Amino acid sequence: MQLPLGFRYAGVACGIKASGKKDLAIISTDTPAICAGVYTQNIVRATSIDWNRRMTPCDSFRALVVNSGNANACTGFDGIKNNQTMACEVANHLDTEPANVGVLSTGIIGVQLPMKEVIAGIDAATTALSAEEENFTAASVAITTTDKSPKTNHLTYNIDGDQVRISAMAKGAGMIGPKMATMLAVVMTDAALTPTVAQSILKTANDKSFNRISVEGHMSTNDAVMLIASGKSKAKLDSAALILQLTSFITNTCIDLAKQIPADGEGATHLIEIVVNGAKHDGDADRIARTIANSALVKTAITGGDPNWGRIVSAAGYAGADIDADAISLKINGHLLFEQGQPVSFNPRQVSIAIAENFETKIELTVGGGAGQSNHWTSDLTVDYVRFNSEYTT
Amino acid sequence: MQLPLGFRYAGVACGIKASGKKDLAIISTDTPAICAGVYTQNIVRATSIDWNRRMTPCDSFRALVVNSGNANACTGFDGIKNNQTMACEVANHLDTEPANVGVLSTGIIGVQLPMKEVIAGIDAATTALSAEEENFTAASVAITTTDKSPKTNHLTYNIDGDQVRISAMAKGAGMIGPKMATMLAVVMTDAALTPTVAQSILKTANDKSFNRISVEGHMSTNDAVMLIASGKSKAKLDSAALILQLTSFITNTCIDLAKQIPADGEGATHLIEIVVNGAKHDGDADRIARTIANSALVKTAITGGDPNWGRIVSAAGYAGADIDADAISLKINGHLLFEQGQPVSFNPRQVSIAIAENFETKIELTVGGGAGQSNHWTSDLTVDYVRFNSEYTT
Structure with a gap:
């Protein structure tokens, strides 16, 4: 497995989950990167969805913070403020603007985030950020809720001898007790793209993958799929054919990842x-x-x-x-x-x-x-x- | 309970159901009557639905034959012929045209009806036809499949001292094993209506009752709701207000009956x-x-x-x-x-x-x-x- 160049990861336990399991992940880029996103169409949606919608597509992305265990949805003005605080804290640590930091949340709805724990978690995670595989894994675990296991997928290919790397992680739509279903996925690549092309690739890939899975047809308040492109690969994507090829590889990565979600559906035997x-x-x-x-x-x-x-x-x-x-x-x-x-x-x-x-x-x-x-x-x-x-x- | 004037009923066991339970009902009118119908919108539908769609609304209705245990759906040309045979057999016994006989079926799909048994059943049922309450009950039992109990409802009211009687029976959407969900309901009244008014009343009543229930949202191949009006009541429905009043009573009768269906849903506890x-x-x-x-x-x-x-x-x-x-x-x-x-x-x-x-x-x-x-x-x-x-x- 070769992780895309230009990314760092961290996954920590900060105390949002009563179980003490990992519940906060950060994915950052070493330099400003391209970011695209597609989001739930639910009218009842989390404040993080509105936040990210304003950000994407963009070319100034620096980090994505994801918390699990609390969806920060139906939480009113305090929820909006807490979402902003998360972006601000990450931005301060990484010396960037909050507008360059995406936020995703998943978990229980209608309950305020424990911000003291979240802020300490962001502190710990930004300190721990690294490009190591174990950190990628820690992040992929930290975004899960009732998933039986983390869901990841990797793909590498060459353009004239230069590698393009794609790595992705997702969490599934398992829901127990009063929690809500949420599907989150983040796709990372070191391909060099424009925001418009990234958004178009993500829409195509999502339409053929995450948009074609269901566990029970209930659309969540927090569903989101993000594509982050660092541009650190030396491969030159200078033709429509090469963009189509990349689209096809990202789509296949997403399809494989998407299928892992119903396969891991609650109680699923098929x-x-x-x-x-x-x-x-x-x-x-x-x-x-x-x-x-x-x-x-x-x-x-x-x-x-x-x-x-x-x-x-x-x-x-x-x-x-x-x-x-x-x-x-x-x-x-x-x-x-x-x-x-x-x-x-x-x-x-x-x-x-x-x-x-x-x-x-x-x-x-x-x-x-x-x-x-x-x-x-x-x-x-x-x-x-x-x-x-x-x-x-x- | 006062059954509407001008109707006869029968419910018999003819051997469609392996259990030996009642599986064939006939509801007939003493003279040509008004009949209206609303039907499943499923493109994959039983031949009986097409047959009844051609018949209603009409003023020459004489009988409705209902079999349970076999939906006669997805049965091709033989299924169409068998449906016609059912109408013809009833018409011969009642000395009318097949075009004045409605047909409803419910049960397993994709299997041909055992026509020898069905023809013998029609013979027995037409012989047994009577206006007695026990025959109404037998018919209401014969239309059921996995229902825990037959579903009926009755209502009587006066217009200037003349009674209008409404009686209705339904079967629910219970489905076990390879059988299909089907909701059937037949509303009988002795009010004097035109076909157009009957169709309009039925549409209003159905939109507020059977069209607002679901067990699992699966639309059947055989769903049908019929309204038969014998015109034997002496009550004069000679104003829009009186038609609205009758619409309201028929709607309430249907709502009560409709609620019995999810209440009797498989395994339902609420x-x-x-x-x-x-x-x-x-x-x-x-x-x-x-x-x-x-x-x-x-x-x-x-x-x-x-x-x-x-x-x-x-x-x-x-x-x-x-x-x-x-x-x-x-x-x-x-x-x-x-x-x-x-x-x-x-x-x-x-x-x-x-x-x-x-x-x-x-x-x-x-x-x-x-x-x-x-x-x-x-x-x-x-x-x-x-x-x-x-x-x-x-």
Whole structure:
């Protein structure tokens, strides 16, 4: 693994989490860098989302501070002030302006951050900043909440002998007790980009990765995906083809990372991929894939190893896409179950075993002869998911 | 209870259900009657839906045949023929045209109806037709699938001393194993209406009742609500005010019946009512109520007696409605949890008990100062729901 040049990392425990686990991360760049961001569309959103929206895209980025354990959402004026304080503290330590410091938060909502602890944590983290792999790992742990493990991905490639390095970390959408789901991801590269190009690459990558996963379809107050480009690679990205190549590598990095999130969903026993082909346009295909992914009946069928084509086909039928019911065909893990609007004869036991014995289930739906396609990843819905999310003790 | 004049009922077991339970119902009128219908919007729909869509609204209705245990959906040309045969058999027995006979089916999809049994069942049911209460009850049982009990409702009122009688039956959206969810309801009245007025009354009533319930948001291939008016009441509905009064009574009958469906949802331990006020228009309010009702995180919170305002408020935020986050206030069972975009201090244990100790939970959300309002009923999401829907043995 080769981390992108020009970055430093730190991950510390400052006391936001009662468990004493790591809860504050800083990612900084040695010199002003490019930063892009895409954010939750929820109207009820955290103050950090508004803060970062004002910052990105930019070419003066110096640091991102991420705290876990508290989302600083629905916290009013004090919450806004605390978010500013976080940016100011980091800026003071790194000798830059607060406007060059991004902030991300995840965790419980409606509760004020313990600012004394947060400020001490920022002090410790800025002191600890280094380019070492163990610090990258510490940061990737510090951004998690109920994730079973940190989620990271790395990719390196050459342009005329000069390396471009991409590293990324994410946290998943696990939620227990009164906490909220939040998906955060930060992609770092040492490629030299402009803010506009970085924003465009991130939008493309996000649309094909983090925007195509769901655990239960609940959009969070704090979801954010950031791309930071230090420009320290010597590789020259001086053609559209090279930008497209980088876009493709960053997209693949994000897809791999995104799939780790539903795979680690609470109580998940299957990662389900839904592939839709033949729609009139990609928007229709996306609507169908998303509707199937969010169907509790489809998810519970996969949990039980049930090759229940009826639940899948009927979910496609109410997705709001312009399709012909007689043109629908369906495969699960390669087995044809439904063809041109008609059920076909198949061995249910064989298909059931194919679902039960593999962690990944692939649902392939063809809905006509159009060029529209999309895919989506989700987790199944298990008794454990309900147990986790309905547990509550006051 | 006074059943509407001019109707006869029968409910028999003909062998569609392996259990030997009642599975075929007929509701007939003594003379040609008014019939209106509203149907599933799913593109993947049963042949019976297309059949009834062609029939309603009409003034020549004579009978409705309903089978349970088999939805006759995704069954191709043979399915269309079998549906026609059902209408023809009933028409022959009642000396009318097939075009005056409605058909409803519910149950497993993708499997052909056992027509020998169905034809024998139609023979037995037409012979058994009577206006007796026990026959009404038999019909209401015969339309059910996984419902814990039949769902019926009755209402009688006077216009200048002449009675108008309304009786209704429904089946719920319970689904186990490879079967599909289907909601069916039939409303009967002896009021004298025109087809146009009947259709308009049914649309109004349905929009405020069956269209506002969900168990898991999965729209079925076979959902249908029918209104049959025999015209045998002597009451004169000769003013707009009297039509509005009847609309209101039929709507209330449907609301009561509709609420019985999520209350009887698989594994449900709570009936949840979501009331949204202050939206810019009713459409926005409806979008918010529906999004909250379909949130697995909200449903599991209620299961666990968790006064988790964050899950509710954030679901409102991503509903796609034009609202201001700072204008949102929330009450659960009368307890104020969130006001004008800010969490308020409350006793979580007290609210938790208020949820846990009542079967009905009322979520009241105000999203601004607009006139838009809506409400929605749903069931909670329990470990038993997942158990039921993921059980599968080949």
